[in-house]
Amino acid sequence: MSVNMPLNHDQFAARNVRSDDFMTPAELISGPCALPDAPIAMPRQQLERDMSLARRVMVVLRLRARRLPAILPERGV
Amino acid sequence: MGRIGLWGLRAAAVSFSLLCAAGAFIIFLQFGGADGIDTLDVVRAVLIFISTLWLAWGAALGLIGLTTNARPPAYDRSRPIEGKTIILMPVYNEDPVSTFTRLAAMETSLRATEDEAEIHFAVLSDTRKDEIAGREELLFAKLVAEHDGIGRFFYRRRDENAGKKAGNIEDFMVRSGGAYDYAVILDADSLIEGETILEMIRRMEADPKLGLLQTLPKIVNANSRFGRAMQFSASFFSPVFCRGLAMMQGRTGPFWGHNAIVRVKAFAESCGLPALRGEPPFGGHVLSHDYVEAALLARAGWTVRVDDDLEGSFEEGPENIVDYAKRERRWCQGNLQHARIIGAPRLRLWSRFVFAQLIMAYIAPLFWLGFIAASVAAPAFVTQPDYFPEPNWPFPYFPPSEAWKAIGLFIGIFGLLIVPKLLIALKASISGRARGFGGPADAFGSTVLELLFTSLTAPVLLMYATRSVWQVLSGSDGGWPSNNRGDGRLSYEESFLASWWITAIGAGGLAITWQFAPGLFPWLLPVGVPMILSAFILRWSSLPARSSMMQVPADTNPPAILALHDRYLAAWEGRTGEDTPEDNGPELAIA
Secondary structure, eight states, X not given: OOTTSOOOOGGGOOOOOOOSOEXXXXXXXXXXXXXXXXXXXXXXXXXXXXXXXXXXXXXXXXXXXXXXXXXXXXXXX | OOHHHHHHHHHHHHHHHHHHHHHHHHHHHHHHGGGOOOHHHHHHHHHHHHHHHHHHHHXXXXXXXXXXXXXXXXXXXXXXXXXXXXXXXXXSSOOHHHHXXXXXXXXXXXXXXXXXXXXXXXXEEOOOOHHHHXXXXXXXXXXXXXXXXXTTEEEEEOSSOTTHHHHHHHHHHHHHGGGOSEEEEOOTTOEEOHHHHHHHHHHHHHXXXXXXXXXXOEEOOOOBHHHHHHHHHHHHTHHHHHHHHHHHHTTBOOOOSSSEEEEHHHHHXXXXXXXXXXXXXXXXXXXXXXXXXXXXXXXXXXXXEEOTTOOOEEEOOOSSHHHHHHHHHHHHHHHHGGXXXXXOTTOOHHHHHHHHHHHHHHHHHHHHHHHHHHHHHGGGGOOOOOSOOSTTOOSOOOOOOOHHHHHHHHHHHHHHHHHHHHHHHHHHHHHSGGGGGTSHHHHHHHHHHHHHHHHHHHHHHHHHHHHHHHHHHTTOOOOOOOOOOSOOOOOHHHHHHHHHHHHHHHHHHHHHHHHHOGGGHHHHHHHHHHHHTHHHHHHHHHSBOOSSOSOOHHHHSOOHHHHHHHHHHHHHTTTTSOOOHHHHOSSEEOO
């Protein structure tokens, strides 16, 4: 059936289904119409880095600065 | 499209935008530098570069979208659906008659397909008002009774609405997601044809790597002038721009938060959103969660795709500028918050680019405003030209006028705005698509009208957008007011209260321009006059449209799902003598 094909809805028009069993809306919602119990894990994703970009740059610069004295004399030689 | 083709197309679109922006930058510098380049000339040229870059990107999407037509992917449509699907309708203080009758219409539309796919419905209520929640319960019972819905219809109301809509969906996933393979996520104003829902499920089953499939919802039921203009734009232009987007999406397509289907397993394992460090507006819960979820799915290796060939997906839009601005305020906060997420580890490059686009969409007006302000201030910093640069030369030297370059730049920038839309109208006339919009003449007429309408409203929207960014950057949290989905008509008082400050800025701006930069005055009239008249524009655009222009296909050939929803709405509101919830009383018969 095509997506755009007109559907004949008349035969499915709103109808009231009635029986002798009565439930209040609250009973319905807490009973047969409560969401099914079928848990699934939804782990938290990482959206932010532990360190900001500026801090990461600072850390890299500091590391380089610590290494610098060891390198400079060699370059001098 | 192969990987090389995809990146080639993306590179072409970016190059086109950069080329346009660079052209605007150079032309403006030549114009501004005719009497010597000063700092303000450079500042204005940079602002023009950024603004043109953004406009050109929009134009590139439209132009690329014009090169192909939407086609469905290849898959076996006759294969029976095996997976179990849940249709999720999150609600938040919405009118339950309007929302629940949508579920009734969709369920009936699905039943009419006679497909045996197992599809359930869940109302996920985050409603805070007890009175509305009470009506939700009552009307849910009516829905279940009328549709024999026990075992297929579910209702849950959260005690706390932590995480807003994203938290609402997550709560469902964590509690019940294991029972389903796919979840169709709706908004409170969504409507999708039953056959379209089945198509969405089939496409998910046909591609096991597909994590999320987005449809292009068309705006329907608009009545006001503003609403009709948006509806026409969404129906006539958006499919072409969406085509361009779809051609460049690769595996990192968009998610607009509703009228989409997700693979529950993929969504659950990839889209658990943490609260961002710090306080709102930049910290706290992720507000515009949809694009983040799309990026996270792509990061986890799932495909996210918009299938623009899928028809039968609908939503409603705001009926007036104030409601539109309120929604934009909310989205602005959410999208600026993406500045915190754009650097998230392991995101795909295109996802980061999309975040940059989203941020740019909301800060672009600031660049235009900055350009206008700098242009008004520029004459104060101009040094008098040296008419006698050569000593002892008796005749003055007049620097050449570069005004024609400014005019050329103006035409070029407007061209980026209007040419894609005119080409869309041309293609629609040739292909026959214009028939649904009243024929080629009406489609062209409506296009011109839409361009005039957007020109009139753009300065007002620019001011609202600027205020939104200002509010977000200054740290005020906009919260999440529920949408006003009534007839949307604004009184003069409401219009004035919402726009007096725009009038004041417009009048003040024109007065300052007249005083300090009179040469710029006529150029600024198209911006200043609508600002001064903003209250009238707000009021006028909120009134019902009487013109036959801006026609859309749904006007002459209403989709079955809309007609069905109208019938349910009439019945539930007691307009056709059908039972109403009040008639039924608090206790309803359940089969």
